[in-house]
Amino acid sequence: MNASTRLGPIQLKKATVSFDDRFTLSEIDWTITPDQHWVITGPNGAGKSALAAALAGIGEITAGSSEGLPARAGLVSFEAQAELIARELKKDDADIMDVISLGTPVHEMIFDYCQDPELAQALVEKFGLSRLLDRAFRKLSTGETRKVMLIRALANKPDMLILDEPFDGLDAETLAMLQAHLASIVDSVPMVMVLNRFDEMPDFITHVAYLDKDTSDPKNPNQGRLKLTVDKSNEAAFNELYQLLHLKSTDLTVPESDPSNTLPGLDPSQPLVKLNAATIKYGDTVIVDKLDWTIEPGQHWQLSGPNGSGKTGVLSLITGDHPQCYTNDIFVFGFQRGKGESIWQIKQFIGYVSTALQWEYRVSTSCKNVIISGFHDSIGLYSKSSDNQKKIADQWLELLGMTARADQPFNKLSYGDQRLLLIARAMVKHPPLLILDEPCLGLDDMNRQLVLALIEKICQGSETTVLYVNHHAEDRITGIERYLKLKKNG
Template structure:
């Protein structure tokens, strides 16, 4: 029982076909796939999982396959959002709850399956979310739902593409223990960007380069000694010592009071029905005060950020002042967004237009998803400089959707930073980035923080992803209901 790819060519979309050298994966040989952004890790994982149409050669899969990936997550979220179009046809939309997503494809779940859903949901800490609409969950929570869904099927092969992205530290630790427990019953194939997430119990590592396996490691365990060649390769990284300048025509207008808070929230509260996400939160962000927001999945970190950006309707029911505007006093969303730069999983999901890479960066000058105005010559020059900074200048005219998830993420980071915003909101910005690009992006954010023009607001689950200029911390666990 093995997975074999023989002289394989697979069409993954109408316009994209990938070719693969011969590969054989043996049962029980747990395998890690890694490489720099754009090297084809997720593509190989999808093909191993049976995705795409074979147009040449042979793909043979013995046994059942479970697959969890960003692409799968995006597809389910998009399908649920399309249900919102039902009201155009005078049909009452019925969004799926988390439990329904988990049990998709199972006509009549058995008592044993219901029990297993409860057991797995408890491990991932989502048992209280099973009846909530899937579309209302955070990115980390939706990832947990999909992990439960695939684990429920007890597959022979479990293909996990960046499975720890979006998980808080406690959940990631429980999940690691679970994988260690189930590795006797299924073969695990895992795509990772971070060396720290490579499990020692894996025996094979495939390092991808330009869509092909550049080299590989086989060992009894992928311990520190076995991974020495990988560390040597990833030690070579580009240091960022300066950033492109600010565009005079697109910078945020000065606040009416220079020393006034950027954000002031009094007794902040967000609730969905009877479920209180957080309450009694008094918080002020002054210019130059860089903050990190911490807390487990579901503690309200993203909810808090969307209050500030205006993407959460409860911003109008709170006593919230943003950039001198009292929310609900007649201000427009553009008066708020002109001061903001945003990177988030939600924005990445929403950025479905297929404009060129340079247009994605230019869209940051106009706070738009897609580019609908003509940038000035100076703005295009600056956008190209940002592409050079993130080593994507060669992709300037490539369609956004044709790039890897990690390269898309780099573009959205440049888009958020391009106008040197008054407040840069970073909601798990390093998801999908390899170690080299992660260090580069953190260095870029540190430079922006030190410039004195931009205040950082940073949400992150990885303790190693530090930004030196951030000295203040808001722990959302302090604002959970006490009952």
């Protein structure tokens, strides 16, 4: 029977799903049609398994709604596997007879309540479980238990197969057989898989759902949110998602700086920036009124506020680009402003990325040379680079998932990839302060997620202090725990 006649569309509409006190899925908007096969992916702790379980009717919907959930879901997951084992152990605890319970045999686990015994028997033989049918289920290995779970799900004529990491724990031969069987039933049953590894994704998958941690409520870190859905036939969007997962999940760390291109040392006991009652005004109009702000080394900040609240003005006080920086009490990188320091003595300690910089950076140099230009603070590359600088640029390209594009012209890249490269360019010298002025401005959802993932990586893996500027204080980044919100005067 064709899947479309067995199952209608599944819809989660602004659904918040609670799993006791363990985890919450926040405001999930998702539609699955019968002709689609999905993979759920994302970083650890994002709620991938929770979303798969929600499709099977597990969890309590506390807000929003669900429609069309499968009446009979074939769910295979480590949680369901552990639950079956726990159920078997509980039988032992409840046994009041003077005999030792051997537990439920495998043949009962598979064939009791089985909807398709012929298929079950064929899969038992194919997966090599015939000799284990009389053995107690809880005596099986992890891989053997997983095979039993898969057979139960496949032979139960499910309306939908929900497979959470179905290939983990399987030997190569069994893995190949399972993949072939799943490919043979794609026209009869829709499938949703949770996969951490993109290289395990079957060819028949049509769509990908990307989850990430929901950081909107710092008091409740155990939340996940569906960030993106991608049609696999959209090659550009699919490649961007692959790049995002690379950034979020890779073990690669932020590359080291070039030891031959080190900055002067700073006193670690002194703040990087200290503004004392800083004021910006034009005539009688006060933009920023008596702002006290101290940025210590290692403190990552998010600066937010509406248009006209003075965010850019405050940044230019720090960088020395605002004429009123000399009429305010400002201490930066060991210098009291207005005591004879040059603007370049200040700027050498700052990495800066903004939309305006991206507009200015219109050269046709390669991606690799864009990163190398950060060592020379130039737009374009006009100085000879060292072998070590080239090596560091290659490491940044690897971190960004852009190694294959090292020689592509910068001005031929997408707007989002250009932004990633400019952040890497600003970071190559590991400046004490990295200022990212509205780095997501003009980016679509996918590229915005890429940029935020890179900022998270920098916060976690370098000695650089990050100052992230945006409109919305609630748009939080993991690793940034200090917030300053400016208000518009008047």
